[in-house]
Amino acid sequence: MLEAWTGAQIRAAEQPWLDAGEGDALMRRAAHGLAGTALALLDSRNRPRYGARVVAVAGSGNNGGDALWAAALLARRGLKPSAILTAGRAHEAGLAALRVAGGTVVRLADEDSSSTDGDAAARRLLADADLVIDGILGTGGSGGLREPAAGLAAHLEDLRRDGTVAVLACDIPSGVDADTGEAEAAHVTADATATFGGAKSGHLAGVGETASGALTVVPIGIEDALPEPDVRRLQPADLRALWPTPARSAQKYSRGVLGVIAGSPQYPGAALLTTAAAAAAGVGMVRYLGPSSVGTLINARTPDAVCSEQQPGDVHVQAWLAGPGTNDDDGQLDRVRAALAAAVADGTPAVVDAGGMSVLPDAGAAHLVLTPHAGELARLLTDRLAASGEQVERADVEARPLHHARLAARITGCTVLLKGATTLVAGPDGAVFSQADATPWLSTAGSGDVLAGILGAVLAGVAEHPEPAERLGLGGDTRWAAAAAVAAAIHGRAGRLAAHDPAGTGAGGPLHATAVIDATAPAVRAVLAG
Numbered sequence: 001m002l003e004a005w006t007g008a009q010i011r012a013a014e015q016p017w018l019d020a021g022e023g024d025a026l027m028r029r030a031a032h033g034l035a036g037t038a039l040a041l042l043d044s045r046n047r048p049r050y051g052a053r054v055v056a057v058a059g060s061g062n063n064g065g066d067a068l069w070a071a072a073l074l075a076r077r078g079l080k081p082s083a084i085l086t087a088g089r090a091h092e093a094g095l096a097a098l099r100v101a102g103g104t105v106v107r108l109a110d111e112d113s114s115s116t117d118g119d120a121a122a123r124r125l126l127a128d129a130d131l132v133i134d135g136i137l138g139t140g141g142s143g144g145l146r147e148p149a150a151g152l153a154a155h156l157e158d159l160r161r162d163g164t165v166a167v168l169a170c171d172i173p174s175g176v177d178a179d180t181g182e183a184e185a186a187h188v189t190a191d192a193t194a195t196f197g198g199a200k201s202g203h204l205a206g207v208g209e210t211a212s213g214a215l216t217v218v219p220i221g222i223e224d225a226l227p228e229p230d231v232r233r234l235q236p237a238d239l240r241a242l243w244p245t246p247a248r249s250a251q252k253y254s255r256g257v258l259g260v261i262a263g264s265p266q267y268p269g270a271a272l273l274t275t276a277a278a279a280a281a282g283v284g285m286v287r288y289l290g291p292s293s294v295g296t297l298i299n300a301r302t303p304d305a306v307c308s309e310q311q312p313g314d315v316h317v318q319a320w321l322a323g324p325g326t327n328d329d330d331g332q333l334d335r336v337r338a339a340l341a342a343a344v345a346d347g348t349p350a351v352v353d354a355g356g357m358s359v360l361p362d363a364g365a366a367h368l369v370l371t372p373h374a375g376e377l378a379r380l381l382t383d384r385l386a387a388s389g390e391q392v393e394r395a396d397v398e399a400r401p402l403h404h405a406r407l408a409a410r411i412t413g414c415t416v417l418l419k420g421a422t423t424l425v426a427g428p429d430g431a432v433f434s435q436a437d438a439t440p441w442l443s444t445a446g447s448g449d450v451l452a453g454i455l456g457a458v459l460a461g462v463a464e465h466p467e468p469a470e471r472l473g474l475g476g477d478t479r480w481a482a483a484a485a486v487a488a489a490i491h492g493r494a495g496r497l498a499a500h501d502p503a504g505t506g507a508g509g510p511l512h513a514t515a516v517i518d519a520t521a522p523a524v525r526a527v528l529a530g
């Protein structure tokens with residue numbers, strides 16, 4: 001599991017070392033790891049180390065100190081170091097080390113200065129650089145970058161995009177909030193980030209995810225002092241442990257029956273996709289409740305689904321999937337209401353997707369997993385905050401996804417899976433998971449229905465078998481958020497397979513939602529095989 005903490009949590013863990021006068025040792029370890037990551041980044045780009053020009057861009061704090069020390073260390077490996085100082089002062093010992101290593105130093109003009117010599121010299125250094133270490137701001141920063149650092153960051157991004165320079169962020173890309181991943185317009189975008197003591201939540205959410213590039217966690221000796229993580233990301237070994245793998249004695253009922261209330265005569269597609277996806281994810285059995293015209297279409301694609309026009313109270317299931325493609329005309333929304341009321345009352349977990357979110361009970365529960373995209377979450381929050389008159393727009397959710405996912409979990413009492421390039425899952429108990437397994441090709445119609453089906457299958461399995469989550473320390477209500485994270489990861493991996501985009505970079509090509517369903521079982525097999 002990749003675990004992440006807030007800046008305050010990391011600083012609290014560092015405090016005993018600082019109190020004992022060992023802050024310098026922590027910084028030396030950080031700088032050593034940063035220098036190692038810099039060499040690896042050059043190697044990955046087939047750039048020779050000897051003679052490579054490395055520029056440390058340093059702000060006024062310890063983040064700049066790390067970058068200056070790292071550049072000084074790199075000089076010993078044959079690199080040519082220099083530094084650009086973005087503030088009136090810089091970390092003294094780091095700057096002295098850089099000078100001893102033969103590095104030139106230029107300082108940017110501040111707003112009050114009439115001289116722009118430093119700015120021109122800084123741009124020349126960047127233009128010649130092979131590698132830039134961004135040490136402008138770390139966990140001590142707040143708000144977006146201020147001038148003159150903001151202008152320099154924008155110029156650096158132009159060079160990075162042209163491929164002339166590689167950018168390595170020290171701890172966190174400057175201007176990105178270490179706790180939330182939020183960033184004002186002015187921030188650094190890195191090809192790689194070396195972070196110290198533990199990942200920060202901001203690496204795993206929002207702009208911070210993309211701005212960080214490849215993340216390396218450098219141990220500095222404080223790791224045992226860290227508390228419960230703020231954000232978690234499941235890795236393949238965790239997915240393997242959490243996937244509801246059948247026991248030898250399993251039969252379809254013990255593996256979980258999923259009750260699906262989806263689709264309508266006008267919009268049968270969502271019901272077809274979601275039942276087929278649940279079946280592909282290996283649920284014990286799918287029971288579809290809805291209009292017979294939809295049931296007939298479902299059986300043409302998924303003959304193993306049991307379809308009827310029964311009501312939720314007539315059947316016994318281990319999990320519900322309620323909402324995709326439903327509307328008010330044909331009684332489907334009444335079925336959704338009944339299923340969700342029963343789920344809250346009897347503890348049966350439920351996926352609440354699309355139209356289902358409009359009939360959510362006022363008092364939710366962690367075992368109800370909502371699956372909004374940013375627009376749906378904005379509507380849900382605006383509805384729930386109507387009394388305060390607060391309007392939440394889609395753009396607000398996109399700019400502050402972690403904040404809004406947490407807020408929605410808190411005010412609905414439900415687990416909230418916010419879909420996006422990075423999918424965030426927030427539980428009402430405060431647990432947060434971040435999964436970045438997807439490919440941009442997955443942003444296509446029907447993709448959400450497939451995710452809902454996979455999630456329904458996982459919830460049905462987890463409802464009967466909570467032990468694997470408990471073994472990973474994810475018991476209690478956190479197991480529902482963990483289940484949602486598992487489903488998001490498998491959905492993303494199925495998408496990558498279907499798009500032929502193994503690394504999720506956007507390589508490969510277009511996919512259709514049915515191709516994602518067909519890739520679901522192979523994605524699960526790949527995870528289980530390790």
Ligand SMILES: NC(=O)C1=CN([C@@H]2O[C@H](COP(=O)(O)OP(=O)(O)OC[C@H]3O[C@@H](n4cnc5c(N)ncnc54)[C@H](OP(=O)(O)O)[C@@H]3O)[C@@H](O)[C@H]2O)[C@@H](O)CC1
Nearest residue numbers: 026027030061062063137138139140141142143144146171
């Ligand atoms: N603790 C340790 O022992 C270890 C810490 N380590 C390292 O230290 C880093 C944290 O260092 P830190 O606390 O010195 O803060 P840091 O982010 O460098 O600078 C903050 C300064 O920047 C300024 N500033 C603020 N906002 C700004 C803005 N928007 N735009 C422009 N400027 C802004 C503000 O100064 P001001 O301008 O207000 O005087 C503030 O004082 C951490 O990320 C890690 O790299 C590691 O070496 C391991 C050991």
Ligand SMILES: [K+]
Nearest residue numbers: 134137172174
């Ligand atoms: K930084």
